[in-house]
Amino acid sequence: MRSAVQFHFDFSSPYGYLASEKIEALAARHDRAVDWRPMLLGVAFKTTGSQPLTLIPLKGAYTKHDVPRSARFHGVPFNMPAKFPIATQAPARIVLWQRARDPGDCATLVKALYRAYFVANRDISDPDVAADVAAEAGASREGARAAIDDPAIKDALRRDVDAAIAQGVFGSPFIFVDGEPFWGIDRFEQIERWLAHGGF
């Protein structure tokens, strides 16, 4: 198997969620795994001067219309959460904890956390809720809950976020295929062609 497709995402990003439901099948069609990279968009927004899409005049109203429409288009269940956006340190740290234990087994956890927020309207910014969801996805609840307050994991997340921004990540989802950057689920067609032909 060739190098994994790097999938950078923020747990508060609705387009990141939609893409998380599609990226594995896309990668698998080209014999690739997915390297799940949680990041904190708020840190990137300090560099780009951006803010959560839904808060921007005009663009916010469009986004609230486009996200559920895009979910229908892609056949992905979606319910806009009551609380949005949320801080995503808690679920991101759980994923980092899981990655340290078994980097090949993050997909179930990531998708469970994303669905808890964007389908079941559960507030995964709450450490106890995030740990509950991790437990339902098969992880140790105690381990997941402790990871959220673990200074080493906090540091690791900070380093990952800084590294992602240094790599050029400014949105979610943000995908790298052999170093080639693609922003958004809107680029999945290009990613598909890139994976098939090694460029275009």
Add this chain to the structure above:
Amino acid sequence: MRSAVQFHFDFSSPYGYLASEKIEALAARHDRAVDWRPMLLGVAFKTTGSQPLTLIPLKGAYTKHDVPRSARFHGVPFNMPAKFPIATQAPARIVLWQRARDPGDCATLVKALYRAYFVANRDISDPDVAADVAAEAGASREGARAAIDDPAIKDALRRDVDAAIAQGVFGSPFIFVDGEPFWGIDRFEQIERWLAHGGF
């Protein structure tokens, strides 16, 4: 023929240019014409707090890479102009002048102006250059040049831009199909399905 697809665009928008090369065939597959609506993104940016993509940290570098890649993906010729972004009142006013004379015959003019800028590196913000291009596309050079300084056409463009923003337009290209809004060439797949099924 059913109602035309409304295509809002700014002449300084590279994604608007790429989309301008694709929208007619898309609309025609569903027995629709294209209603070409030049707008001034700078005015919308005052509402959204945005700015030209290439000037934004991180996003700018990505955009400069993504635009030529997207042009290759869509099979559209593209050369990044030496002067970017540009003010687009001159070409926009020529299109409004043409629309007032024959609303069904704007495509040739729009595409000639866009190609002059994004393929031939001609500065269409210059009224004389814009009028030259219009003449090459079959319009009266004198009429096109005079339109740029015509107070009635200046007013008409201001009204059009305000109306577009009131309609929710904040980017380029921005397309309406029977009132349904779609932002970006990235939404062409969704537009295609919407046109085929009247929604989804």
